[in-house]
Amino acid sequence: MLKKFEDLSTPLVADACVRLGEPLRSAPTGILPVVAGQRVAGRALPVRHYGSVDVFLEAFTLAEPGDVLVIDNAGRHDEACIGDLAVLEAEAAGVTGVVVWGLHRDTPDLVEIGLPVFSYGRHAPGPVRLDPRDPDALTTARFGEQEVTVGDVVFADDDGVLFVAAARVDAVLDVARTLFSTERDQARRIRAGETLRTQTRFDAYLAGRAEDPSYTFRQHLRRIGGAIEE
Incomplete structure (x- = not known):
């Protein structure tokens, strides 16, 4: 999928959705790659975060090569929900990128790892909570107003993140x-x-x-x- 996206951009994908009458499903404004110029395109691997890294490790057991981890952390600004170890594990699982409705930490390590990570910023403190987990924690992820599933493809670059139904991606x-x-x-x-x-x-x-x-x-x-x- 990244090969198909390599000469394009999220603005072009967004305009194509408008031209075709497809739902325009974008992440809330402000999301950026940890390293400028990074790009992502691949099937969504959704996960909802509840305070513990174990939900990511479980999600990786379902990953297929080329997937993009889509983390729903409810847009929180009081904790970073992903750092270097989880990103290294994502890379080991064949995941090609991470997009977070929330914050990241371990920025220098993420830069060195090189796996594209998109978030709303950096924050030193990690989670200190442990909330009850919903049954669909590994099947759907909220991302602003969007609900993302494995039936979606993620496109991300310096201009933002878009979600497109897999059945409509080629068109x-x-x-x-x-x-x-x-x-x-x-x-x-x-x-x-x-x-x-x-x-x-x-x-x-x-x-x-x-x-x-x-x-x-x-x-x-x-x-x-x-x-x-x-």
Whole structure:
């Protein structure tokens, strides 16, 4: 999956979802890779954290090569729920990345390990609680407003994290590639001196909107085969 994603980005995947009418399922804003430039794409391996690392170890027994560990720590900012040992174990289990609805610690060690980890920041204290565990702790993970299962694929880069239903991934990536090609051509033409206003026939759009105030720029772009917004 990472190979299919290598020339794309989460903005392109998001725009492709909009173009196809797919649910736009993104992590809450603010999530970043521990090391800038890291990228992740793979089947979701969901897990809910309740204060002990044992739930991660159990999740790893279900892992398939290429999975991305999706940790639901309820967005807590009072504890870091994952550090170097859990990430090393994830790597040993064939997991190719970790995304956390919460915080991480052991930052220098995570940088050295190199496995992509995405979180909402670093925090020295780990958990001091041990809460009761739900029966679905290894089948679903909440991530903001999203509910993530093994039926989802995770895409992550410097712009954020997205979740796409596995059954729709190929269609979404096909459209994302088309948008990528269109936008790269538009960028090339701007650098060559052809402004974006010229490329998008912006004067024609303004004239069309003057005649029909409901005429939107997105409708105009679709009519002429442009991109930009989605």
